[in-house]
Every structure is written in C-alpha cells, then in structure tokens.
Amino acid sequence: MTVDGWFIAALVVGLVSSAICVIAALLKKGPNDVTLLAVAAVELFLLSYLVASIVRTAAGTAIAGAPWEFWAYLITAISLPVAGFYWAILERSFWSNYVLAAVGVTVVVMMARMAQIWYGAAAPATATGAALRTGLGMALGTGSVQ
Amino acid sequence: MSMNQPAASRTQDTKSTGPGRLLIAVYGIFALAATARAGFQIISKFAEAPVAYLLSALAAVVYIAATISLAKKGRSWFKAAAVAVCIELLGVLIVGALSIFDAQAFPQDTVWSQFGRGYGFVPLLLPILGLIWLYRHRKPAEQP
DSSP: OOOOHHHHHHHHHHHHHHHHHHHHHHTTOOSOHHHHHHHHHHHHHHHHHHHHHHHHHHTTOOOSSOHHHHHHHHHHHHHHHHHHHHHHHHSOSTHHHHHHHHHHHHHHHHHHHHHHHHHTOOOTHHHHHHHHHHHHHHHHTOTTOO | OGGGSOHHHHHHHGGGSTHHHHHHHHHHHHHHHHHHHHHHHHHHHGGGOHHHHHHHHHHHHHHHHHHHHHHSOSHHHHHHHHHHHHHHHHHHHHHHHHHHHOTTTSOSOSTTGGGGGGGTTHHHHHHHHHHHHHHHTOOGGGOO
C-alpha cells in the first residue's frame, strides 16, 4: 500500500489514542475526560479525512479501487468512535477504557485498507500465505503441500 | 440492593460486564468486518468462488449471533452464545486448515482463512477467550 500523509496522521492519532486509553485502564480508571477526548480526536481526524476525501474526489482525483467500498469503509470508521463512546459510558468501569482503546487501533487498520483502495494496491495475502503453507507443511512432515 | 439478588441472576448478568464488555466490543468489530467483507465479495465477485464467499457470509452471521447473544442477559441467550462461539471455533479451525492444505479450492480471502492470519490471528483467539469467559460465567446449577 502507498503510505501517504493521511495514513501517517491516522497512525499517530489512532495509536496515541489507544495508548492513552490502555494506560488509563491499567491505572484502573473509568472512562473520563482524557480518554473520551482521545477517542474524540480520532473522530475529528476521520471527519477531516471525510471532508478532504470529498474535496479530492470533487477536484477530479479518481479512487483506484471500488469507490463505494472506500466510502463504506470511511462511514463505518466514522461510526466506530461513536459506538465505542456509547458502549463505554453505559458501564463506567476501567474495562470500558479497553473498549475505547480498541477504537483507535481498529481505525488505523481501516485507514490502511482505505489507503489500499484509494491507491489501488492489491491485497498482499498470497505471498505470506504460501510461506505459511510451506512452513506448516515442513513442520507436519507432509511433502505434498505446495 | 444488588447484594441481595439471588446468586443465579447475579452470575448471569455479569456476562456483559467488565471484561465481557471488551469481548463483546471485539466481537462487534468482527461482526462488522465480516459482514462488510462478505457483502462486498458476494456483490462484486460471487461467481469467482461461491463456496468461499458463502463461508464468508456464514462467518458474518456467526459473529453477529455471538455479539448479540453475549450482550443479552438470561439463560437462553447464554446457551445461544455458547453455540455461536463453538461454531465459530469449528469454523476457524476447519476453514483455516482447508485454506492451507487445499489452497486451490479455497481462495484466501475469508475472515477464517489461514486461521485468521489477515486479522492478526484474532479470529482464532476470540472463540477460545469467548469459551473461557462463558465457562467462568456459567449458571450455578451447572457448576460441579
């Protein structure tokens, strides 16, 4: 995949947000202003990415992959912090901060997929799949697997 | 007041609290991911590999069922959750094994392919954690 500024920004915002939530959870703190703002920062980033993506496509940049898949990913990602917030405040125990921590990491993974769709990189599953097959085949002593 | 509740209802109700909330959240993310993936595969390229994409759809249904039944309180929802998580474990083991040893018949793009490698092996870990969680929160009547 092509790593652009948007993905780097997502990586920083998402991982810092998750780290803050994990630290708060490890300190046995429930969801508070700090962790909720950390998740809000992810939401703010995604909303600016949405606006920028609309502007970029309107200005004539073509999405390499299926455009509707890109927009579906983006809308789902935007709804994640909201869902995490809702699920976390229903029970204000420190476990809810782990739930909030899952938001940032998940958004980073989804941003990686969105970058693949935007720039048109193929899914890289094949090479690693072959390596895993070979490795497992050797481990189990079956020479017939390829 | 909650201290006076009978042990049975207390035990059942803890299924969706504490660590259970994180478990349900992760299940929810996988329900979303699997549904989106299966939907995309079936809409855009179903004819390429109908069996694999139907298995994708099955995975999506199982994740949705597990998420809902883990979040709901009560005896029947507990059983439903146990069944859903067991099917999930079987699914990831069978599909994972098939995708490695019969790769031609099995395109490598379902959630369960290669034991969930594309998702950081979380699909393999999740049903195990789910079963441990359910076992620790089973009904008192079933405890030895």
